[in-house]
Amino acid sequence: MYHMVRQMLQKISRLALAVLTTALVWPAHMQASELLMFERGGCVWCQRWDREIGPVYDKTAEAKLLPLRRITTESQAARSITLASPVHYTPTFVVVDNGREIGRITGYVNDDAFWGLLAALAARIAPPRRSANRI
Structure with a gap:
């Protein structure tokens, strides 16, 4: 017994x-949307992004909608992510929603271009539904 x-x-x-x-x-796993940054060591454009955008990104509204996840091109196998095509250039920023690519920004020129392109991609993501009981 x-x-x-x-x-x-x-x-x-x-x-x-x-x-x-x-x-x-x-x-x-419930994080539906994110921003993937594909980078490689020695990439001067990645370093420039790190200097100009990196320090402020986490403090922005975009970061709340699209948390940043860095992936090296050497370990590009983004698990559970379906990319439209392989990433060849760095930096490449891929906006992902529910595991599928919504769009991408290939390269980094300056902060104005980055924020404008990111805003256009973020607009493609449907905002989360609010409960009817919430005010």
Whole structure:
């Protein structure tokens, strides 16, 4: 009898662990939209973006809608992301929504061009629905 109780407790604890793990991992997968920055070491345009945009990006409304994820071109296999075509040039910024590419910015010229192009891509993403009970 004790053996059966012990087995049942082990099953319950495994189930609880699975539920807890899912609860912790699920929010990371729920991020519907993001900005992928494909870069490579020694890229002077990537470094320029880092100097001009990097320090302020996380503080912008765009970052709230499109959190930045950096990917090196060497490890380009963006898991669970469907790209329209491979990335060949750096930096390349890919706007992704629900795992699919919405659009991309290839290269970096200056901050005005970047913000304008990013705004156009961000406009393609539907805003999250608000609950009818929220004010």
